[in-house]
Amino acid sequence: MRILLIGPPGAGKGTQAVRLASRLSIQHISAGDLFREHIDQGTELGRNARTHISSGRLVPDGITIGVLAERLGRPDTARGFLLDGFPRNIPQAEALDGILADSGSGLDAVLDLEIPEAEVVGRIAGRRLCRRNREHIFHVDHSPPEVAGACDVCGGELYQRDDDREATVRRRLEIHRSETAPVVGHYQAAGLVSTISALGQVQEVLDRALLAIGQGQGQVDASGTPRR
Incomplete structure (x- = not known):
C-alpha cells in the first residue's frame, strides 16, 4: 500500500506515520528526517536545507524531489510506503505522480x-x-x-528545535495554508482523500x-469519523 499523510505542522503526522507504517509493514519515509540526517552529517545538502528549515521556509523543490526520488527507488519500498512531509506543494505532487507513474504504480x-x-x-x-x-x-505543559x-x-x-519556535510555527502554518493545503484538492479529484480529525489520543487518531x-475495526465517535 502506498499512502500519503498530509496535515499542518503539529497535527501528529510523525507519530501517526510511524504507527501506521509499522501496522501495515511498509516503509515510513519522512522528508524531515532525511533532511535532518544531512544536517547532522554536515553535507552540502544539509547546510543548504538548514538555512530554509530554521527560518520556516520550505526546502526548494529541486532538492526535495531529488532526495525523495532516490529514496523511493530503493528496493525496500516495493511492498509499499507511507510518505510524511512530501509532497508539500502542487509541483512536488505532480513530480511524485510522475515518479510513481514511471514505476507503473500510484x-x-x-x-x-x-x-x-x-x-x-x-x-x-x-x-x-x-x-x-x-x-x-x-512537552513543557503536557x-x-x-x-x-x-x-x-x-x-x-x-x-x-529552531523550527519549533512560535514565530517559526506561525510562518509554517501560513506556508501550509498557501502551498500544502492545495495538494489535498489535487488528490481529491481522484477520490483518494480521507479527512481525519487529529484531536484526541494517539490511538484514537490511529483508529480513524x-x-x-479499510484496515480498522469497530466504531469511532461522530466527530472523529473519517469522511471522504
Missing part, C-alpha cells in the same frame, strides 16, 4: 489530518527534544521532564486512519 490513499491552529501552536512551541536521542520527546531541561530516559540536554484505509 498512490492508494491520501490521509488529511485536520486540527485547529491554536492547538498546533501549543503543541509545537512547547515541544522539547533530547540532544542524545530525538525519539525522546517531552509531558514535562522530571528535571527541567534534562531527558528522563538518558539525562541528555533537552532543546527546542485505519478505518479510512
